[in-house]
């Protein structure tokens with residue numbers, strides 16, 4: 303048996319007629335950017351998240367960058383970010399020239415720990431940027447209780463959490479504004495790069511709409527220095543075809559995660575994902591921790607089970623932030639996670655039999671006395 307980490311072609315196979323219809327609709331329209339498909343997708347995605355506005359943009363990084371620009375966060379302002387995240391979260395803050403204030407995660411959930419966040423608040427703090435890592439929401443309600451009385455913006459990085467819930471509300475509708483990515487491998491992925499900003503704040507939405515289009519509301523009238531982060535009609539049409547299936551695809555991940563949670567309980571030194579009662583994850587990734595990562599990974603590979611590591615180098619130790627003044631040992635939890643996390647295959651492309659096989663191979667590795 304082979305267990306691939308990711309397979310995108312089955313999505314096209316299962317939606318071939320809708321995808322082909324979307325392609326022909328756009329081609330025949332003769333209109334390829336800023337048209338009906340974008341308007342329709344923005345309305346449909348906003349409704350699905352439970353916010354007033356969705357503004358499509360070119361990718362997830364620029365979604366967060368534009369959200370920060372709209373809130374006029376820049377040089378001299380501090381943004382609290384997780385020490386353990388994909389580097390895009392940090393880069394969005396760097397793009398606007400604001401100061402990164404990394405915060406160590408809650409060790410059980412790997413998401414921002416509200417108590418640690420509160421300790422990092424300074425008079426310069428303008429934004430808290432929680433990431434719903436691996437598809438499980440951070441405790442944004444607790445973060446809002448810290449942020450709201452101080453007038454601090456809560457910007458969600460919802461790139462991994464399409465459809466995830468926190469106390470009954472959806473990721474993307476929990477903070478003041480959110481950035482989402484539709485990179486092909488995400489739970490809702492386009493057929494190329496794509497992203498969006500979601501918010502119920504009318505003023506921020508108007509700002510983002512202008513900033514993504516050269517700072518212009520009326521053609522050739524430029525009110526401010528924006529960027530070009532427009533999403534094509536084609537990607538919007540493809541996303542419209544996929545959106546109605548998101549809930550079903552997410553629902554297919556849950557029983558697979560449940561199999562892992564039961565089948566890997568107490569095996570070796572594995573630490574399994576912890577899901578607090580108030581959150582409903584969408585299992586973008588199924589991440590375990592072990593001190594035997596490299597050997598386990600090799601053993602799985604030798605039995606045709608593909609794994610990945612999210613992420614092997616924390617942003618503060620990456621060369622990109624070599625000039626940031628951070629040293630090894632500065633964020634020990636993020637560093638330990640980077641050394642121990644291993645993502646097992648999960649997704650709607652997999653069957654229960656493939657997950658059970660993966661569990662057997664993991665158990666086999668630890669049975670050999672590790």
Ligand SMILES: *Cc1c(COP(=O)(O)O)cnc(C)c1O
Nearest residue numbers: 361362363388390391461483485
């Ligand atoms: C994928 C991802 C992004 C960036 O999205 P792009 O569309 O690739 O720019 C940002 N943050 C997290 C946590 C991600 O997983």
